[in-house]
Amino acid sequence: MANSASGDSVVDRVVRVIEAFPEGVTSLQLSELADRSGLPLSSAHRLVRQLSEHGLLDLGAGGTVRLGLRLWELVNRNSPTLALRQAAMPFMEDIQQVLNQNVNLAVLDGWEALFVERLSRRGSVANRARIAGRMPVHISSAGLALMAYQSRELQAEYLEQFVDPSGKLTAGVVRHLLAEAAQQGYAQLAGVVDPDTWGIAVPVMNAKRRTVAALGVVVPLAEMRLQALVPALQTAARGIGRQLGD
């Protein structure tokens, strides 16, 4: 693979350009893109032009760069989460209808919950779990539900490296939260992300009883009815798991 003078490969540079967009930012000026990806303007321009020819980027008038519609199409039509999302969507709609709350679906990626699908109700409480958003395991009910059913080895590895940037939680507390979630069959977190909301999540297990996702809702504290929410979520999670098979 060909290397530039600075020693990075073309593949590295392609990745740096795609990664240069901060979360939720859909367009960047070419000069800012060059800055953020650490490339000389001329190299960035050449690379952007090449990627634009293939529709992976979109280079507009005035040097505005966006991710290309073609890239979005390619990634979404063959998404690694396609089967999971297709299996889950009807059940998520059921939950949304029955509970009238925000519903989300997350997978474990590293030590974070990555939200792969979301349904939100207008008028419902804010849900910070955006599609393609992330939250650390220890501050999201989805993350706790995902981690609580992983192997002992993985949990140990997670707790081993655990440091709470806010200094509020110790690994011991997180270990307790995980054990509690595993024992109860659901995870709940009150007011960690938003002071007036409560997150509840349950594991989604495939036919091999491997936890492949977490299904959750975010509800206002005043509407918190665990005895109604948890059975509905668990029922939907079992339905998703059955659809998924192995």
Added chain:
Amino acid sequence: MANSASGDSVVDRVVRVIEAFPEGVTSLQLSELADRSGLPLSSAHRLVRQLSEHGLLDLGAGGTVRLGLRLWELVNRNSPTLALRQAAMPFMEDIQQVLNQNVNLAVLDGWEALFVERLSRRGSVANRARIAGRMPVHISSAGLALMAYQSRELQAEYLEQFVDPSGKLTAGVVRHLLAEAAQQGYAQLAGVVDPDTWGIAVPVMNAKRRTVAALGVVVPLAEMRLQALVPALQTAARGIGRQLGD
């Protein structure tokens, strides 16, 4: 940019590898990926390994290759359709609730409608408009609604090159369909894709009255009530347009 012996650049090869996945196929064996992308197995392997290191692909045990969760995340969190989909989603949910039918949102890309969002009801009629699926303008109500409000120049260019692969439609008939849609404020197509369904779509215009999307439903013929469907769609489309601004 460095070229291989065959003259294609690294960027070209990256694109060919990402494009090699057929629609809806989420994993390929490395050898098949090499075949489909027209690369020697050794080059394909090296490229896949490099892209895997960055999470753009996922090279699993046994040589199974998938698009990477990281690529999915990067593309979706900064999607070129993010603002449109965020503006549209609550209104699409309203339509789904009120009409109890499949709802979809499409943008014009080339001479095709590219479906960027979809909500489907369990038990409702089949809707072939998948997310990230495409349909030619002339056989989708979304496509007709999108094209009917483009500039005369773009419409002329479209009709100029128009050939119906099935030989059923002439450019003259499509011109008539577009004129009808523009005059009525909506497009409808009965039984073209599925014999027992009807598609209805209306344009979504931004504050500058530019048609940026089409909002549509797919309903069973027996439930076709234009006088109810069209006003609901038009109301929702205006709401989306207002959210979008310019």
